[in-house]
Structure formats: structure tokens, C-alpha cells
Amino acid sequence: MPDDVSWLIARETPRLRRYARALVKDPTRADDLVQDALERALRKQQQVRKQASLRGWLLRIVYTVYLNGRKNRYAPPPQSIDDTVVPHPSMPARQHHHMECATVLEALDKLPAGQRDAILLVALEGLPYDEAAQVLGVEVGTLKSRLSRGREALRGLTGGAAAGVPPVRRVK
Incomplete structure (x- = not known):
């Protein structure tokens, strides 16, 4: 076995x-x-x-x-000036979809950890609310609250539907 x-x-x-x-x-x-x-x-x-x-x-x-x-082993490595990539301002983005994804990922990084983790488990991994709550060690109501606040914050950070970003919702 x-x-x-x-x-x-x-x-x-x-x-x-x-x-x-x-x-x-x-x-x-x-x-x-x-x-x-x-x-x-x-x-x-x-x-x-x-x-x-x-x-x-x-x-x-x-x-x-x-x-x-997360404090030491999985923390992001310190960036030096040489590691910083500066996009060329005169080059337009090649694909609109990639820009939308980058906008959402950037906005996810700005969310509080609890909201980001809840959205990742439900929207990205497709876990049901009860399993996602168990993974995070919180009650289902707390998870739903974090999802609601996180989704609202994402809409605000990405400009919502006006920017062409689809609403973040649970994937079945």
C-alpha cells in the first residue's frame, strides 16, 4: 500500500x-x-x-x-541593480493577454497574505471552500470573507472590467 x-x-x-x-x-x-x-x-x-x-x-x-x-529559505533573493530588468519604453506589448495576466499577478502580490492565499487555493487550485479553509487552518466563514475582500481589492487594483480583466471567480 x-x-x-x-x-x-x-x-x-x-x-x-x-x-x-x-x-x-x-x-x-x-x-x-x-x-x-x-x-x-x-x-x-x-x-x-x-x-x-x-x-x-x-x-x-x-x-x-x-x-x-518564508522568512529565510523561501524569501525572494535580494535584487541587485544589475538584476533589475527595465523595459524599453518605446516597445509596445506583444500580447494583450500577457499584460492582463501580469497586471493580475502584480495585484495579487499587493494583497495581504491571507487574501492572496485564499484566492490562490480557490481560484488557481480549484479547491472547494471547506478544503481551502482546512489548508489555511481557518473557518469556512473566514475563508469566504478573505475571498470577498481579496476579490474586491483585485478589482480595485486592476481596474476591474474596465481594464479588460475578467472577474476572479471560483473554478469548478
Whole structure:
């Protein structure tokens, strides 16, 4: 049976990586986060049977490992002046869609952590409210409140529908 659990955990790795990349902007640090979380999950795989959802359990581990290491291990690397990319002002954007996505990602970074984390789990990962609340360790009502405030803040930061940005909603 442990091989079955290991296989199921391995199947969730792309989703874990996507969630980690949303939490940690640096791809290398995001991969480190996923690896640390997978190591913990494999050590504690006997707990899987107690969980309602394997994906929720794994996302909770990723989130916990991130919280434990966000001050030092998963913090963004300091930028030097040489690392800063300055866009050429005379070149127009090649694709409008990429600009919209960049605007939303930039706005997500400006949200308080609780609101950003709630939106990432519900909108990006598609978790039901009860599982997302469990991952974050909050009540469902608290999660819904954070989602509502986060969505409203995103609309304000992105200019809402006027900027062509579709409203952030739960993906089924």
C-alpha cells in the first residue's frame, strides 16, 4: 500500500509545483519548497487515510512548509541593480493577454497574505471552500470573507472590467 500512496502523491506534484510557484516567485526556491513538502508528505504518508482529500492534505503541507521557511529559505533573493530588468519604453506589448495576466499577478502580490492565499487555493487550485479553509487552518466563514475582500481589492487594483480583466471567480 505505501507504493500506492507514493504514486498518488507523485501524481499531485504538478499541482503542488504550480501552487508553490504562486507562493514563491523564484522557480528554484519554489522547487525546493515542493521537494521539502514531498519529503514531509512521504515521511507522514500513514496520515493520508485520516484525510478527506489527498490534494488538500498535500497543499496544507506545502503551505505549512512555506510558512515555516518564508522568512529565510523561501524569501525572494535580494535584487541587485544589475538584476533589475527595465523595459524599453518605446516597445509596445506583444500580447494583450500577457499584460492582463501580469497586471493580475502584480495585484495579487499587493494583497495581504491571507487574501492572496485564499484566492490562490480557490481560484488557481480549484479547491472547494471547506478544503481551502482546512489548508489555511481557518473557518469556512473566514475563508469566504478573505475571498470577498481579496476579490474586491483585485478589482480595485486592476481596474476591474474596465481594464479588460475578467472577474476572479471560483473554478469548478
